[in-house]
Structure formats: structure tokens, C-alpha cells
Amino acid sequence: MRRVGYFCTFTPKELIKAAGFTPVRILTGNQHVSLANAHLQNYCCSQVRGSLERLLRGELDIDAAVFTRTCDSLMRLADIWERNSNMLVHNLEFPTKIDGRSREFLIRELYDFKSKLEEWRGKEITSEDLKSSIELYSYLEGLLDEIFRIKPDYELILRAQTEDAEEVLREAEKKVRELRDLKGERGEQKDARVLVTGSVCPAVDVLSLIEEAGFSIVDDLCTGTRFFKSDVESRDVNSMEEAMEFLAEKYLRKAPCPTKSYDGDWRFKYILERVKEVDAVIFLLLKFCEPHFFDYPQLKKELEKMGKKTLLLELEFPIVSYEQLKTRLEAFYEMVV
């Protein structure tokens, strides 16, 4: 057993890695759903249906799957997955309500997850294993953060989620060096900056279309910034206890996601703060994604109050018409500049 799949960015991949597995994020594929139709209704989002399709087609080279509490669809997918594969399945109950109570409960869940991984691996996770895994990801995430501040690299971040972190590290280092070298000489900032906020988007071409329309992207996607960004700075951990506490804090303060409910409506505040540096906002939402679509109308209203133009792109994977997206993006660009 080598590779452990996961869906949600709230999954503590550091633990998976520390157990000696490669954490691999499972994302929807490029094929239309056919086999999954027998297991899931068509009003389920294409990330969940598409991932199941890949499982049923035998495309996934993983031995176990972790379902971190996210949304109702993923919650149900766990059992469907288990019944239709030979994979080991674990569900990690990440709190939905993020407040003072969450930390202790999450730490308990992290220990349970650790035991499960040890059982799968047949070997104990030491505090040294976890420490080095935490350091590895902190370093990689630091690089990704720097890259995304300058110019999001969606190919790279997809690799960071689906390949071994150590492999991607060198690539990320190279990219950072390139960007640092370029930075001084290219006043290449385009005239319109746009915050792209939304669900998963493994189709890199969609992001390219946004750039080709003339925008430079500030990212808030589940497969972008939200994969690596947390408010909690990396720190030295010297025992299992410290490591688990650090992980709990890190993930509780991960860039806010609409599947969580935050004290003081943190997600709205976070987005409204981030849009100060942009001219417009694109909502890149997966059709049927309830958490995002519930936030959308009120968030849009707040953004409009701030004078920001917004565009809603509702996606279903695989994308049928890039041409249509292109036309809408071009029209939106004209409106913004």
C-alpha cells in the first residue's frame, strides 16, 4: 500500500505523508459520467460524480480514501465508495462550526486518524516522522504562496495536489527563482485584477481563459490558494502533542471555505478584505455546490456595495463549451476596464 486519496483540503495530508504514504487529492476527470449514474443522481455535483466515475473506471491508483467532513454529497460518497471498491475508507469528522470548541474535538479526530493510518501501514508514526512531514509541507506551501502572490501557476498547484510533495518541491523552487528574476523587469501587471473565488477547478484551461481575456488573477479557489493557505505560521514542533496541536490550529485557520461556519462570519470578512486589491470578482462555482451557492447572493451584494463588478460562471465538468466561457469572459473584461 502506497497512496492514500483524499478529497477535501481540510485533510491533514501531513499525517498521511508521515505514515509513509503519498497523499493524493482525488479530483474529477475529463470524461463524461456514465458508470457513476448507477450510483449517484444527476443532481449531485460533478466533482463528486466525476471522482466516483474515475474510481469505477479503474483510473485511480490509490489504496485508501479519506473523507473529511465537508458537504453532504461527500459525506454520502464515503459509503458509496466503500461499497464499490476494495479500498480502505476512513471518515475524519472535521468540525463544521469553527470556534473555541473545535480545537479539542479536531485534535481527538487527528489522533483517531493517526491510529487508522498506523493500522493501515502496520507501523507507528513517530513525532520525528510527523515533524519532518510538517516541515516539508510548510516549505512547499511557502513556495506556493510566493508563486500565487506573483502569478498563480495552476499546473504546478495541481501537481502539488496529485503527486508526491518532494517531487513537486524542486519544480516549485525553480518557479520561484524564475519569478523572482522576472519580477524587477516586467511591470507586467495587467490593467484588470480579478479575484477568482469558488469551488474546485481542475480544468486549468478555464483559468487560462480568464487570463487570456485580459485579467490577472488573485486566487481564492479550493484547488488554488485554499489548498495551501493558513493564517497559522509554521513553527517548530518537538513532540507528538505539539505537532497535533499545530496541525489542528493550522487547519482550523485555513483560508475560509463555505462548508464551514465561522465565528463572526469570517469568510465574508476575508473575501471583502481581499477584494480591496482587485477590480472585479469572478465566482467560479460548481453546479449543485450548495455551500458556495448559498453564500453567493449576499456576498455578491456586499461586493457590489463596494463597487466591484461580479461575474458568475457555473461549471460542470467536463466542460462542454469553452467557446461560451470565452465570450462571457471577454464581455466581462470589457465591462470592467
Add this chain to the structure above:
Amino acid sequence: MSRIKKLKATSKMREIMLAYYMQGKQAEEVSWVTSGAPVEFLYAMDVYPIYPENHAALIGATKMGPNFSQIAENEGFSQDLCSYARCDIGSAMVGSSPIGGLPKPNFLLCCNNICNTVVKWYEVLSRMFKVPLFILDVPFVRKELRESYVNYVEEQLYDFIRFLEKVTGEEFDESRFREVISLSIQGVNAYRDVLLMGRHKPSPLTCFDAFLNMAPIVCLRGTETPIGFYGELKEELEERVKNGVGAVDNEEIRLLWDNIPIWYELKRLSEFFIDHNACLVADTYTNAWTGILRLENKSDPIRSLAETYTFIYLNLGLELMAEAINRLIDVYDVDGVVIHSNRSCKPYSFGQYEIQKMIDVPSVVIEADMTDSRVFSMAQVETRLEAFLERLKS
């Protein structure tokens, strides 16, 4: 003349619910609350609980679903969102509904043991009304109820007591609370006894009767009302049994309904089954409320509430759900299951295809939505059901 044999109790229920909503308009302290939340705390603190889900069902039953959904949709709420939420948000936006809108909340209580949809829905309400929102966060019980889950929920219940004391300015009275729990248990017992009447052959009631008469156990659980009401309803059903009267004449097939009702089609569906001598003798939806009976004979009420409200039907993994369905199949001696694949309720509907393979009798899936009739086709549903009933009869 409709072929549906109406229960006298149903008109009584309408009076009860009308009074319930009217009283709500006079109430000083109102909380909007999700259907799976521990309402016992609210009654114990003299807070008036109002159920947007029940209200949305009422909107659905009066065929106003598309109307109020549309208001929310015009505001940007997607048509793919839960139709209860759309109806409720639409109704709250314009302040009207078949009962003249709901009284404004002083605060909101949301428990995600039925879905995570309610968390988002109540966040929207909290921003709309600018009132505090208390979320009771319940871990999902995929395989087993873990002690750590119960601990987490129990701690939050104590947080909720403090929250209540703060917003009401009153102290939590434990003896009053124990009284409410006792009333809650008595109410649920009386309710369960009504549902169990469906075991008789022929059954004196259908799940449509259960749906129509479920509001008191949802909204008034913890008060005297459901105890009396369900007691009377049971007597009426006993009378039918004594006289050999079934809800469906010549009951040939006994069925179980899965998922929330299709509120705007109760009548036509009722008649369809009557015409086919098929009786839906029970359902997974109304039976979900009987789970509260786990509370009985427990010395620590808060701890057992935490346990009870975590182990709620919709919060269970598929194996546990299928076990529960198989128990109902056994208790009510049913021949088949009618599964409503409900566009509006993902946690209830996703996994139904697996459940079909895990249960002991044949089943059929029909596609619909609980309140949004725009996505419903009676002709399609009838064709599927007819084929299914034929298969069962042969």
C-alpha cells in the same frame, strides 16, 4: 368525490397548527429552529420555536412552492438549492406566506444532524435578520456512535444553555427542563403508537395521513399538545380497526415510503395508490422522530440528549440507514419500498441506489422534489409506479 378517507383528527390538527402559528406572532422571544434540533431547551426557557422547514412544507402543500422559490431565485439563490430553503428565504424576504409569514426571530438555532444545508440556510437568515445564530455541530455517524462525538455535542449543549441564558436574561431551570423532556417523551410515545397502527391489516392509515399529521410532533414536542392529539388520533384509528376499515379498500400491497413527502402531490399520489389497492403503511420520514425515544430512562438528560440527537436517522451512514429500513419492513410487513429521489435533499437521496441493494424487499425510485413542482412530472412517476406495482402483484 375523493376516494381518500379523511381522518377527523386532520381538521383538529389544522386548528392546532393555526393556533401554534398565531401564538407565535404574539410570542416575546422567538427562535427559528431546524427540525432535528433539541427543541426541549427552548420550551424549557419559554422561547417560542418556529420551524421554517414545517412552514416550507406548508407552502409546498398549498402549491405555492414555485412562487416563493422564485422570489429567492430572483435574488440570486440558485434553483439547485434546497427548495425548503428557497421557499423560506423567499417568504422571509416579502414577509408573506399562506399563513401570513413567520414571526421574526430573536435568534436562530441550527443543528446539522439533518444536513449541512441548514447551516448555510441559517447563515443567510442570520445576515438577513441580523440576529445571533447558534449552531449545534454534530459529527456524522458513518459506522458507529463514538464517545468523542457525544462529548463534543454535549459540551455544545452546555454552551447553548449559556447562550440561552444570555439572550433571554433568564436562568436555566433544570427541573422545568426535566418536565419538558418528560412531555417530549410522552408525546413521541403517543406519536409512535399512532404510526404503529400501520401494522394492522388492512392498515387504518397511510403515510399520507402520517405526513399530514406530523406537524405537532415536530413543532410542539415538549408541550402537552401532541400527547392529547395523538391519543385522539389513535382512538380514531382503533375505531377503524375495530370496524375492519382500511385506509385503502381491498389492500393488496403494503408499501414503505422513503424520503420527505412530495407536498404538492399528496392528494393525487394518495388517490393513485388507492386506485391500485396499494397502501403506503409507513415511511422513513415520520419514523425518524421516534428515535427520540432513546431518551427514556436516562439519568443525565443533557448527556442523553447529546447521544439522541447525534444518532438521528439522516445523520447515519448507509449501513445503519438500511438496517433501520429493514426493521421497518419487518415491523410493518411491507412488500416493497417507494423511494423518492428528492432533488432538494442530498443527504437523504444520495446513497438510495446503494440502499436498494441492501434492503430485503423490491423497491422503485421516483424522481421529484419536496416543494418545487416545476421539476415534477406526474405522468413519468405514474408509469414507473404502475410497472413496479404490477411486478409486486405478479
